[in-house]
Amino acid sequence: MNDCVIVTGGAGFIGSNFVLQWVANTESEVVNLDALTYAGNRGNLTSLDGNPRHNFVRGDICDASLVASLFERFQPRAILHFAAESHVDRSIxxxxxFVQTNVFGTFTLLQAAKQYWEKLPAGDKERFRFLHVSTDEVYGTLGPDDPAFSETTxxxxxxxxxxxxxxxxxLVRxxxxxxxxxxxxxxxxxxxxxxxxxEKLIPLMILNALEGKPLPVYGDGLNIRDWLFVEDHCTAIRTVxxxxxxxxxxxxxxxxxxxNIHVVHTICDLLDELRPDAAIGSRRGLITYVKDRPGHDRRYAINADKISTELGWKPSxxxxxxxxxxVTWYLEHLDWVNEIRSGAYQQWIELNYKERLGAERLSL
Structure with missing residues (x-):
């Protein structure tokens, strides 16, 4: 077994941040398997071009023969499974x-990992890990006074x-x-x-507010989420x-x-500070309340005491x-933004927001 890891979905949002952090903070090799669907972007990884410790493989986690061949070829000590369809609105x-990628894809990886792991020598079997990256949304929704989600929820x-x-x-369990x-x-x-x-809330609001476009906020804007900076999340995964x-x-x-409305207000105020535009004025004036998403969960909250107590991790x-x-990163990387705002992205925005905003206000 080699001192390398396989990362699935390593050209996506969280996965690419993890791969970049991994290469920067370890000496081991990473095999990056990504299908490069609409949310996967090789441009996230341009800083690793030519780096011999980053091996990019374009492929689908549902391709059992491909996945098995990667285990056989690279003999990894771990697989970190980020690849997923992840946007609630698209799932609706x-x-x-979502069933194909998230359920069958995970099953395919587990089968390949099991077959690989069973053939390893005893010492390597003890060292191997399959780490599955999931979401708090599996726990459902919380009332305003309910305790935060724990691992036993x-x-x-x-x-x-x-x-x-x-x-x-x-399946992983x-x-x-x-x-x-x-x-x-x-x-x-x-x-x-x-x-x-x-397409996600924070970058959508940053980019629309920057350009003076409507800021569509679902319902009354009072849905609550626990916000985690992606680099902190990646550090937590490495710790686990x-x-x-x-x-x-x-x-x-x-x-x-x-x-959500607090998040949007914060973004508006930061852009007014960092990139004021007299023609736009206060970005808060761009906020437009739109029809809520079906089955929109009211509140998520995470109790992270276990990882803090057992492993010593806390967000920085x-x-x-x-x-x-x-916000600063997006302002400094508008070329990246323009490259990924493809026709597929624009088609999705039209599909999801046309009826909510009205055709005459659709120019997102």
Whole structure:
């Protein structure tokens, strides 16, 4: 077995941040498997071009022969599974892709990992890890006074996306308990930061506000999320990989509950400070309340005491520092933004927001 890891979905938002952090902070090789769907972008990884420790493979995690060949060729000590369809709104309009990638894709990886792991020598078998990256959305929704999600919170997914991730979590758990596969699972809160695809709330609001376009806010804007800076999340995953107890789940949160309208107000105020535009005026004036998403969960919150107590991890960024760093990053990387705002992205924006905003206000 070699001192390398396989990362699935390593050209996506969280995965690419992880790969960049891994290469910067370790000496080991990374094999990056990504299908390069709409949210995967090789441009996230241009700083690694020519780096012999980064091996990029374009391919689908549902391709069993490809996945098996990567285990055989690279003999990794771990696989870190980020690859997923992850946008709730897309799961509502097209759930089949979510079941295929998130459930069947995870199953394919588990099967290949199990077959590889079973053939390893005893010492290597003890060292191997399968780390599955999941979401707090599998737990459902919280009331305003409910305690935050813990690792023992019952699963109650409310969207096709959340249900598909719950299914993948259960498969990972089953492969540990049935076959002994050395698995680890992390369930994270809402991530934000560099390289996030601009259909998600924070980058969408940054870019629309920058250009003086409408800022569509679902419902009353009071849905609450726990916001986690992506680089903190990546550090947590590395910590769990190295020191987590086998078969365990670790919740990863940012200790930063904020409602959506607070997030949007913060972005507006930061852009007014960092990139004022007299023609636009106060960006808060761009906010437009639109029809809510079906089944929109009211509140998520993560109790991250377990990872803090057992493994000593805590987030280094609070929401105020993280969101300022994120807004600054987007302002400094508008070329990256322009490259990924493809026709496919524009088609999605039209599909999701046309009826909510009205055709005459659609120019997002």
């Amino acid at each position: 309009t097209g759930p089949d892709a 019952p699963y109650a997914p409310n969207s096709p996306y959340a249900a598909s991730k719950a299914g993948s979590d259960h 089953a492969y540990h308990h049935t076959y002994g596969l050395p698995t680890l699972t992390t369930n994270c809160s809402n991530n934000y930061g560099p390289f996030q695809f601009p 990989l190295e020191r987590g107890r086998l078969g365990e789940t670790y919740n990863v949160g940012g200790n930063s509950e904020r409602n 960024e609070n929401f105020e520092s993280g969101i300022r760093a994120t």
